[in-house]
Amino acid sequence: MHIAIPLFPHFTATDAVGPYEVLSRLPHASVQFVSTHGGPVTSDTGFLAIDTIALADAARPDIVVMPGGPAPTLPFGDARLLDWLRAADAHTTWTASVCTGSLVLGAAGLLSGVRSTSHWAELASLTRFGAIPVAERVVFDGKRVSGAGVSAGIDMALALAARIAGDDVAMAIQLGIEYDPQPPFDAGSPHKAPAHVLALVHAKRALRAAAAA
């Protein structure tokens, strides 16, 4: 079972590494981090780079997991990546995304009429690509599966692992990574965070969008 995780400059690391951690533990799984040109690809903070192989050298994947990143830096203009995603999707058993990775799949034309989720702050952007936004943490629609923002990739991947290998294997993976979450705050969604914290996050996003414009 070949799993490909495409990276691009400014990807969000946990979007990619969370699902990798879960799916790489499936029986007979192999994972390739891939990118348009190959070589190390640097994440959104500039502090972390993951080695990749070039798309041209990638095995044909059974599963694609597309991570996201900050909206201004998504690879909508990378025709080679979008072409590769379309070609890969023609043969996958599952095509998955995390966070704004769903917008990249959308830009590749893969989410027309497909129920999908994304990071809460970009959920409405899915309509630009004809997708149907669903405000849930994990959304399955046929062979397409999407997770919400960043950390949701772990939940998405566990749900996907259960579909692929059964509940016992998925639970064994969950136990192996001790995924018994105990966040110190209950502030992980815009419906739960205090209003002034939500305002902080919106302000930071506005600053980033302005800097990118």
Add this chain to the structure above:
Amino acid sequence: MHIAIPLFPHFTATDAVGPYEVLSRLPHASVQFVSTHGGPVTSDTGFLAIDTIALADAARPDIVVMPGGPAPTLPFGDARLLDWLRAADAHTTWTASVCTGSLVLGAAGLLSGVRSTSHWAELASLTRFGAIPVAERVVFDGKRVSGAGVSAGIDMALALAARIAGDDVAMAIQLGIEYDPQPPFDAGSPHKAPAHVLALVHAKRALRAAAAA
């Protein structure tokens, strides 16, 4: 605020990347992934490599976050790494670990009499290093803080972020990474997982230990 995350061959990726994702979002944070010799360091699955700089070239860290990996491959014999950890700890404001990373700090002599946690399956091993095992997800003891297995690094880092920058900043980071966990199963600790799933994980660990012996 310089944060160093030491990597070693066969590290568990999420042990390192989970805390990185949280702490790199703190104001004025810079993160360096470091290793004994520098260059790409490959994780426990063999599928993921993160670029590092050599310990000799690392900035003096204010915070160290030591990730773990499978017990048979922990770098107990890497004297340069253990020396560097001791020297770094003399100047840190926080010395943190995730998963079996606490055993590495223990091997460096940094946990004598210190209350610490680790991956559930290796918690008792802390006594080899004079540490006091505590079966909690996040444990603070003075400037030392430890998280339990793998995914617990996210909870540990959010708790640490709150100590460093206040609750509002920590909650904004939590909201930014949409950390509103919804695991599909409640099997993330040995007290919650079904007995046959716990047996599966023990069997896999025994096989790995035998292969390493």
